[in-house]
Amino acid sequence: MNIRKRLPDSQIILCALRIAIGISLLVFALRGANWIELRKSLTAANLTWLLLALGIVVTGVILKIWRWSTLLNNFGLGMPLKRISEAYLAGQAANILLPIRGGELIRIGMLGKADASSLARIAGTIAVEKFLDLLALTGLAILVLPSLRSIGSHYIPQGLAIFTVAAIAFLGVYVFWAPRLWPILKNKTQGSHSRWIVRGAEVIGQFVESSVWLRDWRKISSSLLITLVIWCLMWATNLLAFRSVYLRADPLMAGLVLVLVYIGLIPALMPGNIGPFYFFAQLALRAFAIPFEQALAFAILLHAVVTLPVLVIGGVILLLSGRQLRRARLEDQNFTGDEQR
Numbered sequence: 001m002n003i004r005k006r007l008p009d010s011q012i013i014l015c016a017l018r019i020a021i022g023i024s025l026l027v028f029a030l031r032g033a034n035w036i037e038l039r040k041s042l043t044a045a046n047l048t049w050l051l052l053a054l055g056i057v058v059t060g061v062i063l064k065i066w067r068w069s070t071l072l073n074n075f076g077l078g079m080p081l082k083r084i085s086e087a088y089l090a091g092q093a094a095n096i097l098l099p100i101r102g103g104e105l106i107r108i109g110m111l112g113k114a115d116a117s118s119l120a121r122i123a124g125t126i127a128v129e130k131f132l133d134l135l136a137l138t139g140l141a142i143l144v145l146p147s148l149r150s151i152g153s154h155y156i157p158q159g160l161a162i163f164t165v166a167a168i169a170f171l172g173v174y175v176f177w178a179p180r181l182w183p184i185l186k187n188k189t190q191g192s193h194s195r196w197i198v199r200g201a202e203v204i205g206q207f208v209e210s211s212v213w214l215r216d217w218r219k220i221s222s223s224l225l226i227t228l229v230i231w232c233l234m235w236a237t238n239l240l241a242f243r244s245v246y247l248r249a250d251p252l253m254a255g256l257v258l259v260l261v262y263i264g265l266i267p268a269l270m271p272g273n274i275g276p277f278y279f280f281a282q283l284a285l286r287a288f289a290i291p292f293e294q295a296l297a298f299a300i301l302l303h304a305v306v307t308l309p310v311l312v313i314g315g316v317i318l319l320l321s322g323r324q325l326r327r328a329r330l331e332d333q334n335f336t337g338d339e340q341r
Contacts, residue, residue: 015099015100018099018100018267018268018269018270019099019269019270019271021269021270021275022099022269022270022273022274022275022276023270023275024275025264025269025275025276025278025279026270026274026275026278026279027275028279029275029278029279029282029296029299030278030296032292033292033293033296034292034293037293038293038296038297040293041245041293041294041296041297042297042300042301044245044246045244045245045297045301046243046244046245046246047244049240049241049243049244050240050241050244050301050305052240053237053240053241053244053302053305054305054309056233056236056237056240057233057237057305057306057309058309059233060230060233060234060237061089061092061309061310063226063229063230063233064088064230065081065084065085065088065089066226067129067132067223067226067227067230068084068088068125068126068129069081069084070222070223070226071125071128071129071223072084072111072122072125074219074223075121075122075124075125076121077111077118077121077122077125079111083110083111084111086110086317086321087106087107087110087111088107089310089313089314089317090103090106090107090110090314090317090318090321091103091104091106091107091110091314092310092314093310093311093313093314093315093317093318094106094314094318095268096271096272096273096307096310096311096314097271097272097311097315098268098271099268099269099270099271100268101268104123104126106318107122107126108122108123108126110321128220128223129223131171131174132223132224132227133227133231134167134170134171135171135224135227136227136228136230136231137167137231137259137262137263138164138167138168138171140231140235140255140258140259141160141163141164141167141259142164143255144160144252144255144256144259145157145160145161145164147252148160148252148256148287156256156260156283156284156287160259160260163263231258234258235251235254235255235258236254237302237305237306238253238254238255238257238258238302239251239254241298241301241302241305242254242298244298244301245294245297245298245301246294247285247290247294247298250288253284253285253288256284256287257280257281257284257285257302259284260280260281260283260284261276261277261280261281261284263280264276264277264279264280265277272307273307274303277299277302277303278296278299278300278303281295281298281299281302281303282295282296282298282299285298285299
C-alpha cells in the first residue's frame with residue numbers, strides 16, 4: 001500500500017492515542033476526589049488574588065508577542081505589531097483547542113501568506129523562541145532539583161534529573177553540532193519520494209539554520225532578557241494562585257509546578273490540555289503534602305487563569321480570519337465566473 005494513503009490513518013491513530021493518554025491523566029487527577037470539598041475550595045477561592053494572577057498572565061502574553069516581534073525584526077522581517085499579535089494569539093488558541101501543535105503552523109501561515117519567501121525565516125523565529133523557552137525551563141529545573149531532596153520525594157527528582165540531562169544535551173547539540181550534522185543527515189533523505197519525509201526535512205533544515213543565529217550575542221541578548229521576565233511572571237502567577245486557595249506562597253513549590261506542568265504540556269495530548277495540566281500541577285503539590293482537594297482546586301483555577309484569556313481572544317481572531325478567508329475565496333470564485341462569462 002502506498003505510504004501516502006497510510007499516512008492519514010496513522011495520524012488519526014496517533015491523535016486518538018494522544019487523546020486517550022490525556023483522558024487517562026484527567027481520570028487519574030480526578031480519581032478519589034471529594035466533590036463536596038472540592039466545590040468548597042473552588043467557591044471559597046480569593047477572587048482578588050485570581051484577578052492579580054490574570055493580570056500577570058495578560059502581561060506575560062504581551063511580552064511573548066513583543067519577544068516574537070523582536071525575533072522577527074532580527075530575522076529581517078519587520079511587520080506591523082497588529083499582524084504579529086493576531087497571528088500569535090490565533091496560534092496559541094489553536095494549540096489549546098487542538099490535540100496537536102498546529103498553532104505554530106497557523107502563526108507561520110498568517111504571517112507568511114503575503115510573502116511565501118518569508119516562511120522559512122518565520123519558522124526560524126519560532127524555532128529560536130522554543131529554544132529560549134527550553135533553555136529557561138532547563139535552568140529552572142536545575143535550580144529546583146537540589147531542593148527537592150528536602151521534601152522526601154524520590155521519583156520526581158529522578159524523572160526531573162533525566163529530563164534536565166536530556167534537555168542540556170539537546171540544547172548543546174542544537175547550537176553547536178546541528179549545523180555540522182544536518183548536511184550529513186539531509187543527504188540520506190535525498191531521493192526519497194515520501195512527501196512527509198521531504199517536508200519534515202525542510203522544516204528541520206529551517207530550524208537548524210536558525211541555530212546559527214543563536215551564536216550572535218548582540219541579537220539574542222534582548223530576546224533572552226524578555227524570556228527571563230516571562231518566566232518570572234509565570235512563576236509569580238503560580239504564587240498568586242497559591243494565595244487564591246489559601247496555600248503558602250512557597251517559591252520552590254511554584255517552581256516545581258511550573259516545571260512539571262510545562263513538561264507535561266509539551267506533547268499536546270488533548271484539547272485544552274486539561275488532563276496533563278491537572279495531573280502534573282497536582283503531582284507537584286502532592287509532593288509537598290498539600291491536601292488532595294486543595295491541590296486539585298489550585299490546578300483547576302490555574303488552568304482557567306492561564307488559558308481563558310488567550311483562548312477567548314485567539315478564538316475570536318481564528319473565527320474572524322476564517323470568515324475573511326472564506327469571503328476571499330468566494331470573491332475569487334465570483335471573479336473567475338464573471339471572466340468566463
